[in-house]
Amino acid sequence: MAGSILLQNGTVLFHEGNNVKFLHNHDVLIQGNKINKIGRGLQPLPNGKLIDCSGKIISPGFIDTHHHLWQTQLKGRHGDQVLTDYMVSGMLQSFNYEAEDMFWGQLAGCIESIDSGVTTVVDHANLTYSPEHATEALRATASSGLRTIFCYGVMPRLKKWTSEFEIDKEVFPGWWHSTLETLAKAQPFGKERVQLGFSFDLFKLPREVVTEVWTKCRKLGLKILTTHYSSPAMPNSIKMLSDYGLLDKDIIVSHANNIAEVDARTLVDHDVYISSTPETELQFGPGDVVAFRDDIRSHASIGLDCHSTNSTDLLTQIRMCLQYSRAMVAVKSWEQEGKQLPKLTIKLEEAFNLGTIQGARAVNMEDQIGSIAEGKLADIIVFDTHSPAMVCAAEENPLAAVLLHASVRDIETVIIDGVIRKEDKKLSQIEILDEPNGKVESKISWSELSRNLLDSRARIKKRGEGQDFAVAKKALFGGA
Numbered sequence: 313m314a315g316s317i318l319l320q321n322g323t324v325l326f327h328e329g330n331n332v333k334f335l336h337n338h339d340v341l342i343q344g345n346k347i348n349k350i351g352r353g354l355q356p357l358p359n360g361k362l363i364d365c366s367g368k369i370i371s372p373g374f375i376d377t378h379h380h381l382w383q384t385q386l387k388g389r390h391g392d393q394v395l396t397d398y399m400v401s402g403m404l405q406s407f408n409y410e411a412e413d414m415f416w417g418q419l420a421g422c423i424e425s426i427d428s429g430v431t432t433v434v435d436h437a438n439l440t441y442s443p444e445h446a447t448e449a450l451r452a453t454a455s456s457g458l459r460t461i462f463c464y465g466v467m468p469r470l471k472k473w474t475s476e477f478e479i480d481k482e483v484f485p486g487w488w489h490s491t492l493e494t495l496a497k498a499q500p501f502g503k504e505r506v507q508l509g510f511s512f513d514l515f516k517l518p519r520e521v522v523t524e525v526w527t528k529c530r531k532l533g534l535k536i537l538t539t540h541y542s543s544p545a546m547p548n549s550i551k552m553l554s555d556y557g558l559l560d561k562d563i564i565v566s567h568a569n570n571i572a573e574v575d576a577r578t579l580v581d582h583d584v585y586i587s588s589t590p591e592t593e594l595q596f597g598p599g600d601v602v603a604f605r606d607d608i609r610s611h612a613s614i615g616l617d618c619h620s621t622n623s624t625d626l627l628t629q630i631r632m633c634l635q636y637s638r639a640m641v642a643v644k645s646w647e648q649e650g651k652q653l654p655k656l657t658i659k660l661e662e663a664f665n666l667g668t669i670q671g672a673r674a675v676n677m678e679d680q681i682g683s684i685a686e687g688k689l690a691d692i693i694v695f696d697t698h699s700p701a702m703v704c705a706a707e708e709n710p711l712a713a714v715l716l717h718a719s720v721r722d723i724e725t726v727i728i729d730g731v732i733r734k735e736d737k738k739l740s741q742i743e744i745l746d747e748p749n750g751k752v753e754s755k756i757s758w759s760e761l762s763r764n765l766l767d768s769r770a771r772i773k774k775r776g777e778g779q780d781f782a783v784a785k786k787a788l789f790g791g792a
């Protein structure tokens with residue numbers, strides 16, 4: 313239950329536009345689900361909670377703009393795989409999930425995000441095998457405490473997968489539409505933390521089909537519409553959306569590897585953001601990570617993509633994106649300017665913004681999240697700066713401490729919507745709801761959740777026995 317919390321005497325990472333200031337020895341007073349006041353010498357409210365932040369860093373929670381939260385049970389599979397392998401051993405595995413498996417996978421994906429300091433996720437929920445798959449994933453999301461835009465998806469659903477492989481030809485069955493309509497009417501969920509969006513990648517469908525479903529989602533009031541894009545591997549959905557008159561600022565384009573300059577300009581002109589996901593992009597082979605490319609960096613945010621493949625924390629994603637991009641600038645400089653050390657043009661502040669205020673802009677919630685400001689929602693994390701990793705760094709430069717030294721273990725407190733979800737480096741109990749907007753049905757700890765997850769993983773593995781990956785790959789990619 314959200315009450316009042318006073319974060320006392322910490323170093324607040326405070327945004328003024330795109331600049332991040334360090335407010336030393338400052339307090340942050342949270343009342344209900346909002347930040348009430350930032351200042352010095354603030355007093356806790358009667359019956360309010362006091363957290364001593366002396367020597368600690370108080371940061372806005374991170375915003376992950378592209379993730380598939382259901383995939384927890386698939387962890388460990390993809391270490392030596394490229395995109396086409398992952399599509400079969402990862403994405404298509406929703407076929408082997410029953411609704412209950414979706415619940416546990418989704419809940420654990422949300423909790424891992426919270427543990428790692430992520431407070432908002434755009435969930436590309438390509439999991440809709442049945443109404444129950446969607447509602448169970450939504451119930452898990454609402455139960456977790458994470459702020460989420462659950463992007464109800466449409467994807468290739470399988471009818472059969474043994475030594476043979478068959479995709480259901482009916483892309484939008486009746487239940488898909490009626491579930492979408494019911495959920496759209498019932499949203500938001502989880503005390504307004506969870507809003508509904510739409511995820512779609514099927515740009516090979518005829519123009520009128522694409523236009524009809526995107527228009528419908530907007531009429532239903534969906535918050536964000538999201539799609540994967542990578543050039544030249546996928547159809548040019550940016551051009552198509554533009555040509556179809558559908559491109560608007562409620563869209564997030566994930567990846568955008570190798571995006572053409574003309575398409576980058578189109579996105580910027582329409583105020584559409586991209587989500588770079590460095591760790592999957594660097595491994596899976598789709599091409600360049602473009603978040604800091606000059607023609608798109610004003611409209612870049614950062615995402616995680618697959619926690620089945622890699623780490624969930626945005627600290628790692630931001631660090632990887634920053635240093636990779638700096639290296640690429642250097643490579644270009646050495647090639648074009650001879651033996652010259654390049655100027656460092658990508659700074660820590662911009663990298664921090666990628667995971668905070670830029671994420672808020674991407675989801676059109678800059679007035680609510682993405683920075684610590686009076687009146688904004690209380691999505692805040694606290695770093696322990698006296699840890700072996702962070703000690704001394706925070707005294708010198710708090711942004712360097714967070715972006716170059718910290719790891720998940722240094723994130724001591726996570727507050728989302730004014731509710732403490734992690735305290736003293738331990739996850740809080742999880743309140744399981746009886747439906748996405750319902751009453752608390754039970755409470756479980758992480759260790760209980762992990763046991764359910766392991767059982768679910770075994771069931772999924774068993775269902776997958778005898779499924780021929782080569783046949784699936786051939787059907788999807790023509791023998792790649």
Ligand SMILES: [Zn+2]
Pocket residue numbers: 378379380436540566617618
């Ligand atoms: Zn993805």
